Amino acid sequence: MTPPTPASPSPCTFWLGLGAQISSGFSRLSPPCCVFFAGSDIDTRKINNSFLRDHNYATEADIISTVEFNSTGELLATGDKGGRVVVFQREQESKNQPHRRGEYNVYSTFQSHEPEFDYLKSLEIEEKINKIRWLPQQNAAYFLLSTNDKTVKLWKISERDKRPEGYNLKDEDGRIRDPTTITALRVPVLRPMDLMVEATPRRVFSNAHTYHINSISVNSDYETYMSTDDLRINLWHLEITNRSFNIVDIKPANMEELTEVITAAEFHPNQCNTFVYSSSKGSIRLCDMRAAALCDNHSKFFEEPEDPSNRSFFSEIISSISDVKFSHSGRYLMTRDYLTVKVWDLNMESKPLETYQVHDYLRSKLCSLYENDCIFDKFECVWNGTDSVLMTGSYNNFFRMFDRNTKRDVTLEASRENSKPRAILKPRKVCVGGKRRKDEISVDSLDFSKKILHTAWHPSENIIAVAATNNLYIFQDKVN
Amino acid sequence: MKPWPAVCPSNCSVRPLAPSPAQLAAWLQSQHTELSTFTHCNLAPSGRGAAPLIQHPASKHAYVAHHQRTEVTRVLGCHSCCRIDMFSKGTKRKFSDDGDEISDESLAGAQVSSSYSLQRQSLLDMSLIKLQLCHMLVEPNLCRSVLIANTVRQIQEEMTHDGTWQVVTETFCGGSQSPSERLVATEVLCRSREQDAEPKLFSVLSYEGCREEEVVTDETLCSVSVSDTASDVCLSESARHCWERDEFVEVDRDDEACESSRLGPGDDDDDDDNDDDEVDEEEESSRVDPKTMGQVFGTFEIKNSAPGPDSALEELFSDVDASYYDLDTMLTGIQSAPKMGPYDLLDSLAPSHGPPSIGSPSNCRSDLNELDHIMEIIVGS
Numbered sequence: 020m021t022p023p024t025p026a027s028p029s030p031c032t033f034w035l036g037l038g039a040q041i042s043s044g045f046s047r048l049s050p051p052c053c054v055f056f057a058g059s060d061i062d063t064r065k066i067n068n069s070f071l072r073d074h075n076y077a078t079e080a081d082i083i084s085t086v087e088f089n090s091t092g093e094l095l096a097t098g099d100k101g102g103r104v105v106v107f108q109r110e111q112e113s114k115n116q117p118h119r120r121g122e123y124n125v126y127s128t129f130q131s132h133e134p135e136f137d138y139l140k141s142l143e144i145e146e147k148i149n150k151i152r153w154l155p156q157q158n159a160a161y162f163l164l165s166t167n168d169k170t171v172k173l174w175k176i177s178e179r180d181k182r183p184e185g186y187n188l189k190d191e192d193g194r195i196r197d198p199t200t201i202t203a204l205r206v207p208v209l210r211p212m213d214l215m216v217e218a219t220p221r222r223v224f225s226n227a228h229t230y231h232i233n234s235i236s237v238n239s240d241y242e243t244y245m246s247t248d249d250l251r252i253n254l255w256h257l258e259i260t261n262r263s264f265n266i267v268d269i270k271p272a273n274m275e276e277l278t279e280v281i282t283a284a285e286f287h288p289n290q291c292n293t294f295v296y297s298s299s300k301g302s303i304r305l306c307d308m309r310a311a312a313l314c315d316n317h318s319k320f321f322e323e324p325e326d327p328s329n330r331s332f333f334s335e336i337i338s339s340i341s342d343v344k345f346s347h348s349g350r351y352l353m354t355r356d357y358l359t360v361k362v363w364d365l366n367m368e369s370k371p372l373e374t375y376q377v378h379d380y381l382r383s384k385l386c387s388l389y390e391n392d393c394i395f396d397k398f399e400c401v402w403n404g405t406d407s408v409l410m411t412g413s414y415n416n417f418f419r420m421f422d423r424n425t426k427r428d429v430t431l432e433a434s435r436e437n438s439k440p441r442a443i444l445k446p447r448k449v450c451v452g453g454k455r456r457k458d459e460i461s462v463d464s465l466d467f468s469k470k471i472l473h474t475a476w477h478p479s480e481n482i483i484a485v486a487a488t489n490n491l492y493i494f495q496d497k498v499n
Numbered sequence: 500m501k502p503w504p505a506v507c508p509s510n511c512s513v514r515p516l517a518p519s520p521a522q523l524a525a526w527l528q529s530q531h532t533e534l535s536t537f538t539h540c541n542l543a544p545s546g547r548g549a550a551p552l553i554q555h556p557a558s559k560h561a562y563v564a565h566h567q568r569t570e571v572t573r574v575l576g577c578h579s580c581c582r583i584d585m586f587s588k589g590t591k592r593k594f595s596d597d598g599d600e601i602s603d604e605s606l607a608g609a610q611v612s613s614s615y616s617l618q619r620q621s622l623l624d625m626s627l628i629k630l631q632l633c634h635m636l637v638e639p640n641l642c643r644s645v646l647i648a649n650t651v652r653q654i655q656e657e658m659t660h661d662g663t664w665q666v667v668t669e670t671f672c673g674g675s676q677s678p679s680e681r682l683v684a685t686e687v688l689c690r691s692r693e694q695d696a697e698p699k700l701f702s703v704l705s706y707e708g709c710r711e712e713e714v715v716t717d718e719t720l721c722s723v724s725v726s727d728t729a730s731d732v733c734l735s736e737s738a739r740h741c742w743e744r745d746e747f748v749e750v751d752r753d754d755e756a757c758e759s760s761r762l763g764p765g766d767d768d769d770d771d772d773n774d775d776d777e778v779d780e781e782e783e784s785s786r787v788d789p790k791t792m793g794q795v796f797g798t799f800e801i802k803n804s805a806p807g808p809d810s811a812l813e814e815l816f817s818d819v820d821a822s823y824y825d826l827d828t829m830l831t832g833i834q835s836a837p838k839m840g841p842y843d844l845l846d847s848l849a850p851s852h853g854p855p856s857i858g859s860p861s862n863c864r865s866d867l868n869e870l871d872h873i874m875e876i877i878v879g880s
Contacts, residue, residue: 143637168638218663230641249807278649280642299642332622332653390625395643 098148301338412471
């Protein structure tokens with residue numbers, strides 16, 4: 020059996036529905052009702068809390084707001100609007116059960132953020148998890164950063180599968196033994212226990228942001244990270260919570276003059292002094308922290324000149340960049356605005372290297388999308404492990420993949436009906452013109468409430484995680 | 500059904516062309532029939548629907564109103580727009596010398612450009628409503644607000660170039676002053692989110708160099724009016740702090756001063772009816788309004804100035820953005836607020852309330868006296 024080739028599959032390779040459709044966070048694993056795994060018994064071994072609910076209805080707190088693989092791809096974390104983080108772990112492939120090829124099971128669930136109230140402004144601070152970023156693994160425990168609008172937290176997720184038994188001074192229940200009853204000494208031994216996964220908050224980085232945090236990015240030095248809000252970027256040390264450095268500040272002295280906000284930021288994957296941030300006006304600035312303490316002056320400025328023929332009142336809104344991602348190599352930059360995905364070469368600032376249309380059929384619908392606020396949706400974009408395929412989400416639970424080499428693209432749908440276990444995803448097509456073919460869907464039938472904003476790609480394999488409202492879909496490349 | 504305040508391009512009326520968001524929303528709620536209030540604009544008839552012929556009281560022009568869905572063309576970069584049937588197309592019929600003839604040639608020629616300007620206008624109104632509508636408990640999204648504000652600014656700039664803006668502003672200042680350089684959309688950005696409680700003197704600064712009368716679009720708006728000289732004094736950077744802190748005092752006095760002249764024709768009933776509602780709304784909204792309560796020194800919405808002995812207290816707690824958990828509540832709240840122009844709306848969005856909106860010219864003098872009086876108090880304290 021040939022191993023799955025990691026190098027540049029055509030995006031038209033049919034993707035196998037791994038069947039891991041999971042209601043965010045709360046799913047009864049046995050018997051499967053919200054969850055179904057490909058023809059196997061559900062292993063509840065790793066679930067340590069009884070905090071499982073049967074969700075057949077979508078509550079707003081279950082809406083997934085971020086998805087992220089860790090650096091090895093072994094773990095997949097999702098954050099939702101209710102402030103919870105659910106971590107999935109990939110099953111180890113075992114020889115006696117080859118068909119269970121690395122499925123993801125719930126590993127840990129914890130409440131990361133709670134709703135807060137800002138008494139000074141009389142405003143609620145939402146507990147919605149905006150971003151999760153994993154730290155590289157340095158010991159047996161896993162660390163991740165999760166953030167809501169105002170506070171970043173560092174969580175440690177560790178396993179405990181042994182416990183000490185045989186204490187002298189206290190018995191197994193923890194009660195102190197009466198010293199007069201102790202007649203002999205014994206050495207406590209570690210005995211195996213049921214695996215328990217516990218998450219503990221190790222650091223809380225708070226009170227550094229006036230505006231809403233939209234991004235966090237871990238630096239390649241693995242010591243610092245930055246948090247970005249609408250107008251400022253702060254640099255933190257992972258060990259120090261009471262101090263952060265402001266490295267970018269675009270707040271004008273007079274708020275009346277505010278016309279541009281920061282929408283996303285990321286550190287360079289290899290160069291620990293370089294980072295980029297994108298703006299609502301469609302520009303990307305690359306900054307070098309060696310140049311100055313305050314990186315208000317950019318080193319590079321990436322912006323594509325506006326196409327005058329396409330100009331409309333919505334031009335600026337649709338040019339607002341919702342996500343920016345470095346390629347794994349660090350040579351390219353990918354940005355997502357409302358209608359397109361663009362790949363930039365870091366050495367060329369004048370225009371993007373490649374532009375891919377995600378859903379250009381919406382260009383004529385901008386007014387309606389402005390009216391229902393969909394035009395402000397912030398879609399994310401991801402690279403695959405080899406930087407050859409791009410993926411981003413769209414409406415109607417569609418997501419799109421673009422192969423940079425073959426220039427082919429595919430539209431797939433993440434839906435319950437289409438994702439029976441082991442089912443192969445069928446490419447979808449949206450028809451713009453009058454004549455609609457059998458399997459096509461017309462633009463007017465698109466469901467704009469079903470949007471895929473968050474997706475993630477395994478760092479080395481062709482496994483993708485797609486968040487559709489409150490459901491998480493995990494798909495894998497078809498392997499013979 | 501109350502008509503939009505409308506301004507006649509030939510200067511036969513003093514009402515504004517653009518309905519204020521408050522009026523828009525109120526009209527939205529009341530609008531269930533096919534007939535609409537009219538907008539006085541030079542639009543070609545669509546040919547759809549029966550239209551009543553409404554005689555403008557002050558001019559020889561007759562206005563025909565259609566109530567239908569606007570269709571946004573590619574000019575605006577979009578296709579099918581606004582499913583809300585709230586945008587009306589008005590047709591101005593020029594009376595010929597005979598009196599009742601419709602001039603088809605003039606209408607046909609203006610069809611394309613007028614439909615664009617109608618659509619642009621509706622986009623402007625929609626944007627203003629979006630800025631107004633927000634979740635009370637959670638801070639609104641700054642990125643979204645900035646983008647909408649930029650869109651509004653863009654439309655206004657274009658309207659300025661077109662001269663359409665000029666028409667509106669000229670009506671109020673008699674064409675003697677140039678329209679403000681700083682467009683009104685900037686005001687919305689002064690809205691909340693300022694944890695450091697920077698006092699922002701939002702609106703009047705934007706209108707440096709032009710009389711505040713230019714900005715007001717509705718006579719019925721009762722708000723603080725500040726003359727140019729006063730604005731020079733009060734709106735300077737240095738005076739920001741003291742201005743803001745004491746503004747509720749100042750506004751209160753000004754409200755009383757302009758109260759008598761506040762109510763324009765046709766709006767008396769509305770205000771009277773809604774006073775009770777307004778008080779209740781204010782009480783409720785005082786708890787949850789993020790914008791006004793954000794400021795330590797008790798910002799408030801000047802536009803909500805209500806008559807009566809409790810106006811000072813109401814000023815402190817009033818807010819047009821009262822508890823808008825859903826559209827209905829919002830519309831009710833807006834309806835209960837005094838009428839105001841769209842620019843006043845934006846003014847009111849700012850957390851720091853310098854004197855935002857403008858009363859009619861006749862109010863300025865009395866307000867100026869009040870202002871002087873209050874400045875004495877401020878400086879004296």
